[in-house]
Amino acid sequence: EDQVTQSPEALRLQEGESSSLNCSYTVSGLRGLFWYRQDPGKGPEFLFTLYSAGEEKEKERLKATLTKKESFLHITAPKPEDSATYLCAVQAGGGGNKLTFGTGTQLKVEL
Amino acid sequence: DAGVIQSPRHEVTEMGQEVTLRCKPISGHDYLFWYRQTMMRGLELLIYFNNNVPIDDSGMPEDRFSAKMPNASFSTLKIQPSEPRDSAVYFCASSPVGSDGYTFGSGTRLTVV
Numbered sequence: 001e002d003q004v005t006q007s008p009e010a011l012r013l014q015e016g017e018s019s020s021l022n023c024s025y026t027v028s029g030l031r032g033l034f035w036y037r038q039d040p041g042k043g044p045e046f047l048f049t050l051y052s053a054g055e056e057k058e059k060e061r062l063k064a065t066l067t068k069k070e071s072f073l074h075i076t077a078p079k080p081e082d083s084a085t086y087l088c089a090v091q092a093g094g095g096g097n098k099l100t101f102g103t104g105t106q107l108k109v110e111l
Numbered sequence: 112d113a114g115v116i117q118s119p120r121h122e123v124t125e126m127g128q129e130v131t132l133r134c135k136p137i138s139g140h141d142y143l144f145w146y147r148q149t150m151m152r153g154l155e156l157l158i159y160f161n162n163n164v165p166i167d168d169s170g171m172p173e174d175r176f177s178a179k180m181p182n183a184s185f186s187t188l189k190i191q192p193s194e195p196r197d198s199a200v201y202f203c204a205s206s207p208v209g210s211d212g213y214t215f216g217s218g219t220r221l222t223v224v
Contacts, residue, residue, distance in 0.1 A: 034212055043115075043202050043215030044154070087154065096159065096166055097142045097206055099213065103153035 004102035023088030115216035129191040134203030
């Protein structure tokens with residue numbers, strides 16, 4: 001059974017204070033690892049897909065990296081508007097298009 | 112493109128009543144997914160369809176839950192009878208074949224009292 005574990009559950013940062021969120025996974029044949037952002041009262045919004053160990057992707061202040069066992073979402077010099085819940089999900093080879101999600105990291109960035 | 116459209120946004124119902132949640136996927140998307148989100152368990156896949164055919168319903172909690180996709184532009188998730196433990200946010204999502212990611216709707220917040 002595919003499993004995704006995210007840590008920490010919650011993270012509070014000061015504006016400009018860089019940090020990383022962790023996503024550990026076990027999956028039979030990883031097809032892709034996905035990061036989503038979810039704002040309160042809204043559906044998750046797609047950020048990145050990573051396909052193989054060593055791959056990195058960036059978007060504004062966010063950078064996602066992937067190893068064979070985990071992924072990190074690095075947040076550089078965060079701003080209050082980066083406050084959200086960040087979700088990690090895996091897609092297994094042969095599993096159709098379905099995603100298995102972790103429970104997320106709730107990030108709050110304060111002035 | 113209006114995105115994935117779900118209705119209603121909020122539903123409050125009494126235990127034992129039938130509840131129907133609706134979803135209109137993005138036109139041209141071949142896959143449709145129903146997820147349930149709770150604080151304790153996060154996002155859980157209930158069922159997904161490919162070209163209107165149910166592919167995997169192993170996440171459907173029990174026989175009280177059923178889902179249909181009569182055509183490419185509409186799907187329903189029905190709970191009958193509803194119970195308080197069904198209270199959650201239900202999301203619909205769609206994706207094309209070989210997609211880089213889903214597009215989620217805004218969800219339906221269901222409260223069963």
